[in-house]
Amino acid sequence: xxxxxxxxxxxxxxxxxxxxxxxxxxxxxxxxxxxxxxxxxxxxxxxxxxxxxxxxxxxxxxxxxxxxxxxxxxxxxxxxxxxxxxxxxxxxxxxxxxxxxxxxxxxxxxxxxxxxxxxxxxxxxxxxxxxxxxxxxx
Amino acid sequence: xxxxxxxxxxxxxxxxxxxxxxxxxxxxxxxxxxxxxxxxxxxxxxxxxxxxxxxxxxxxxxxxxxxxxxxxxxxxxxxxxxxxxxxxxxxxxxxxxxxxxxxxxxxxxxxxxxxxxxxxxxxxxxxxxxxxxxxxxx
DNA sequence: AAAAAACCCGAGAGAATCGCTCGGGTTTAA
DNA sequence: TTAAACCCGAGCGATTCTCTCGGGTTTTTT
Numbered sequence: 001x002x003x004x005x006x007x008x009x010x011x012x013x014x015x016x017x018x019x020x021x022x023x024x025x026x027x028x029x030x031x032x033x034x035x036x037x038x039x040x041x042x043x044x045x046x047x048x049x050x051x052x053x054x055x056x057x058x059x060x061x062x063x064x065x066x067x068x069x070x071x072x073x074x075x076x077x078x079x080x081x082x083x084x085x086x087x088x089x090x091x092x093x094x095x096x097x098x099x100x101x102x103x104x105x106x107x108x109x110x111x112x113x114x115x116x117x118x119x120x121x122x123x124x125x126x127x128x129x130x131x132x133x134x135x136x137x138x
Numbered sequence: 139x140x141x142x143x144x145x146x147x148x149x150x151x152x153x154x155x156x157x158x159x160x161x162x163x164x165x166x167x168x169x170x171x172x173x174x175x176x177x178x179x180x181x182x183x184x185x186x187x188x189x190x191x192x193x194x195x196x197x198x199x200x201x202x203x204x205x206x207x208x209x210x211x212x213x214x215x216x217x218x219x220x221x222x223x224x225x226x227x228x229x230x231x232x233x234x235x236x237x238x239x240x241x242x243x244x245x246x247x248x249x250x251x252x253x254x255x256x257x258x259x260x261x262x263x264x265x266x267x268x269x270x271x272x273x274x275x276x
Numbered sequence: 277a278a279a280a281a282a283c284c285c286g287a288g289a290g291a292a293t294c295g296c297t298c299g300g301g302t303t304t305a306a
Numbered sequence: 307t308t309a310a311a312c313c314c315g316a317g318c319g320a321t322t323c324t325c326t327c328g329g330g331t332t333t334t335t336t
Contacts, residue, residue, distance in 0.1 A: 001218075001255075003139045003227045004323065008244060015240045027282065035238060041325050043284075050284095060333025061281035076247055080139075089141045089255075100173060102153045105271045106146060109214055109262060116254040117139075117227075124247055133243045142294065165311065179296055181313075188313095198304025199310040277336100284331070294321075302313070 001089065003080070009037050010045050010083045011076055011129070017055065018071040018130045025064030045083055052082035071130060077121035087121065088114045139227065141218070147175050148183050148221045149214055149267070155193065156209040156268045163202030183221055190220035209268055215259035225259065226252045 013031050020026050028046065032039035046065060049055045054074060055065045067074070081087060090110045092103075151169050158164050166184065170177035184203060187193045192212060193203045205212070219225060228248045230241075 001139075001141045001145065001222055001225065001227065002229070003248065003251075006324085007139065008228055008248070011244050011247070012238075012240050015243065019240075025282095029282080035240065038325060040327085044325085047284080057283055058333090059283050059331075060335095061279095062334060063282050063332085065283085084139060087139065089139065090146055091140070100150075101271050101274050102150050102157075102173065104274065105153065105267050106149050108270070109149070109258075109267065110141065110146075112262075113255050113258045116258040117251050120247075120251045120254040124250075129243050129247065132246070133239050136239050136242065144295085163311095167311080176296060178298085182296090185313080195312055196304090197302075197312050199308090200305055201303085201311050203312085279334100279336080281334075282332085285329085287327085287329105289326075290324090292321100292323075295319095297318080298316085300314085300316105303311085305310080306308085 004084065006045055007080045007084045009035070009042065010049060010079050013037070013042060013045065014049070014054070014067075014074075014079050014126055015129050015133060017065060017067055018126050019133065021067065021071070024062075025058040025066045027062075027064035030064070048083040049079070052078065054078060054082055067126075071126040074126040075122045076124045076126070076129065077118055079126070080121055087118050089117070142222065144183055145218045145222045147173070147180065148187060148217050151175070151180060151183065152187070152192070152205075152212075152217050152264055153267050153271060155203060155205055156264050157271065159205065159209070162200075163196040163204045165200075165202035168202070186221040187217070190216065192216060192220055205264075209264035212264040213260045214262045214264070214267065215256055217264070218259055225256050227255070 012035050016031050016034055017026050028039050028042045031037070032042055046055060046057070050057055053068050056068045057063070057065055077087065090107070092107050150173050154169050154172055155164050166177050166180045169175070170180055184193060184195070188195055191206050194206045195201070195203055215225065230245050
């Protein structure tokens with residue numbers, strides 16, 4: 001029951017991206033040094049972010065990544081889902097048709113837990129995180 | 139971001155235990171067959187449950203396990219914590235003293251997510267689960 | 277035109293964790 | 307006395323995680 005580093009790195013990287021918002025694309029090298037994350041690992045993470053249309057890549061020298069839409073319109077849930085897939089704490093195949101009654105009861109429990117997680121993640125926009133970060137600095 | 143089978147099995151096993159509550163101790167073999175879980179794996183899980191004083195073992199022939207207290211006084215959070223440790227989605231060592239501001243901001247996020255999970259888990263007692271299971275049967 | 281910066285991408289390697297199994301106990305009811 | 311059941315540590319195969327390697331291609335800068 002633990003979020004992999006991929007999800008954690010993704011959110012941290014997106015905060016960096018959002019904080020350097022207006023000033024052109026931000027290179028992975030910059031983020032990698034700033035956050036002490038492997039640059040090549042970041043590349044993999046950004047493939048997911050790009051696929052989910054949260055960032056747009058700018059190729060060539062002095063390129064990098066920019067947000068694909070305003071930080072207000074992007075939640076931490078979007079980011080986590082982009083790199084980790086759907087937010088669910090257990091994966092049950094046979095939907096609603098369990099032969100064991102007990103496991104069906106627990107399945108409902110896990111779904112409520114997953115919903116609780118999603119609720120927090122979807123309620124927090126990237127803009128919120130940036131705001132908190134700026135408050136910390138001052 | 140996924141609960142291991144240990145936590146899932148633990149809750150399912152406890153539901154079985156609670157449903158056969160009054161009628162003496164329930165053997166692991168019974169639970170194992172009923173829930174299609176390895177008996178020896180269950181043993182390991184019950185070590186945790188016992189350590190957390192959620193069950194009491196009855197040794198010898200026709201022994202087994204019983205709930206250590208009423209199902210109303212036991213939450214799914216207690217059970218999960220007993221076998222999986224504290225409910226937290228990331229583990230950050232340096233508490234409140236991050237050198238990187240961004241990661242501290244995300245740390246707060248993960249804590250809120252973990253709190254969301256705990257809220258659901260601690261609000262659901264074992265008695266609730268049993269009630270839902272009985273409703274399903276009828 | 278050339279070089280360098282940066283994204284793009286698949287494959288795989290080392291380590292950790294998961295999900296058990298094995299092989300031994302000890303205790304107690306029948 | 308036998309068998310059922312709990313008790314317990316060690317370990318093993320498979321999977322997943324976290325990252326590296328080695329190649330590209332694209333575009334800016336010089």
